[in-house]
Amino acid sequence: MAVEQLALTVLMGILLVAVAGLVSRMVDWRSYTPLGGASAIGGSGYGGGHAEKPAGIVRWFTTVDHKDIGILYGIYALVAFFWGGAAVLLMRAELAAPGFDIMEAAFYNSLLTSHGITMLFLFGTPIIAAFSNYFIPLLIGADDMAFPRINAIAFWLLPPGAILIWAGFFTAPLGLGIDPAQTSWTMYTPLSAEQANAGVDLMLLGLHLTGVSATMGAINFIATIFTERGDDVNWANLDIFSWTILTQSALILFAFPLLGSALIMLLLDRNFATTFFAVEGGSPILWQHLFWFFGHPEVYILVLPPMGLVSWILPKFSGRKLFGFKFVVYSTLAIGVLSFGVWAHHMFSTGMDPRIRASFMAVSLAIAIPSAVKTFNWITTMWNGRLRLTAPMLFCIGFISNFVIGGITGVFLAAIPVDLVLHDTYYVVGHFHYIVMGMIAFAGMGALYYWFPIVTGRMYQRTLAKWHFWLSMIGTNITFFAFLVLGYLGMPRRYATYQFDGAIAPLAQVTTLHQISTVGAFIIGIGQVVWAWNMVQSWYEGPEVEDADPWNLKDDGMFGREFQWFEAQKLAADGGEEEVATDGGGVRPDGGYRRAVRRVDDE
């Protein structure tokens, strides 16, 4: 033990010396900008001049530029997406037959836990941060984020967080007795409090770090949107994506610190014999209340910005402005407020007071109203529009289609009598996967395609993008519709096997549906491989974008601020005389060129 401690001390000393060396070397070649950010030349992902950044890998480790950090967030999120995807493909392979065929229950549970936490905390939140970091300053005419260094700290907390969350998978083969957590992403007590495994502690610490990261990011976005807007950007013409990010940041600010506190309480219960969540102490139900008071707003933290992305992109390919802009903003705010009043609908079957239960049912059902406002506004935006079925547009339409199914199944689950029957079945899993995969991931993919030319200066391969969409759309609906039916048949969630007594459920049908959803999952998987190939190859070899308007948005008067910034960058890169605009600067407040075609009266 003493030898280990000594070795660790030496290692720590070496690390400290290395850091000191690195930082003192940095001082030689960096020049100070005391309050960061502001600079006359905005370096872009597209080659708009990198004179202000060091070359090579050092640039990526030291950047505080919002665009670079956005790219880092994006790459990080996609690595996590493939980790979570690989985990679920293994799980689906196991579920193709009723028994234990390719893995043991413990490994299945580990994959289940890792898949959930990875997709929500390491893919969902960061992929949104990727878009918001890169584009919010461009959309609101800011030079950078309000706190560029805080922005970089928020990102750099994530890789260690991921390593800690996944730690058990790396250490299990080493025989250290640190195995992956098997708590599921909800970490319900008493299971999570009593699982004696340091892997759980490491996962909780990692999760805590990602929460700190999200909170720092949220504070930064609130400060940026309030204080860094350009002179011509006001609350009346603030774009819809910024509105959703602002609302999301407010939700993060209220929700994530609570998660952090609850995680620390759980860690204390596990390691220091406190009794916050013990039966003889605060009770296991306390965990559920705290967790879901964070957890349900988390759903909207994840879904509001994708809704903003679709509200931003869909009109571009409909040839019409967003229908009922103001009401889309109001519904965003309404969802943000209501999201804190629905948490106990996850707990209808815990035996809570029926009167309290009814009030949570009412608020949960009420959320359907602003959600429907958005849905109808998207549909009405497309109505009579001149639709162009580009890859981003296809993903937006797929998003709406999946939202209709995912959202309406949610309305059923909000009703207590239905929930008591379907609780803890695959129906719930099908419902929220329509939301997280069918909506959040779809909007993310659409936005990736839409902004690919700005970030890389190149165009992706359109045919592959359409393959990606259709494989994703078909795969998603096969997989998760089968889940809904499995739920009706009573298939409980989270199980590695399903060898029922025939009197409980029809095993043959359950097996068939599981096999169908396994096939669907692999179709999704193939789609994502196509997409990864497209992204990587196009980034290196795709045709360079000649025109700053790859989507022909000027024709409809929809040349957004971010593309106007891109145009200024291209002009500068081409040696134009025009003065180079800083991020978001020097663009037209009216959205450019001519007014969008309106086929209905203005509000």
Next chain:
Amino acid sequence: MDETTSDDPPPRPWDEEEPREIEEDGPTRVSAWPLVVALGLTVSEVGVFMGVYPLAVGGLVLFVASVAGITHEAGYTRRPWRLAGALGVVLVAAGVWMVSTQVPLAVDPVVTAVERADGIVLRGVSVVGAGVVSVVGAAIVSAMGDGTNDTFPA
């Protein structure tokens, strides 16, 4: 956008004493500190919570030093060392508080608790240790500076 916005804080006395050039040729949108701050926070969290004392001490020292460094770099403090020392004092206080929750604050009870490997007392002692290292380190490095270079701004 204009390069200097109204959000810039008013110039402080030391800014006038040592005006720093903003060189458009050199890298300006870079900082080595954020990565180090994140690393320091991670290592210290794991070290303190999991009871791995070398990581706890090293991580906390790294965190304190990087917070002082980034604050200085951002222009909020003239010298990083005073802040590093102050944060070290905070750590000492926090560590002493942790120890005091378990045993009376006297030499014998603390030594006894350390000898029987009381987890919370040991963690407290490691936090105190990190604080002491920070204070002493900040004092020494501060004394090394002569005010002529950026590495050790005195």
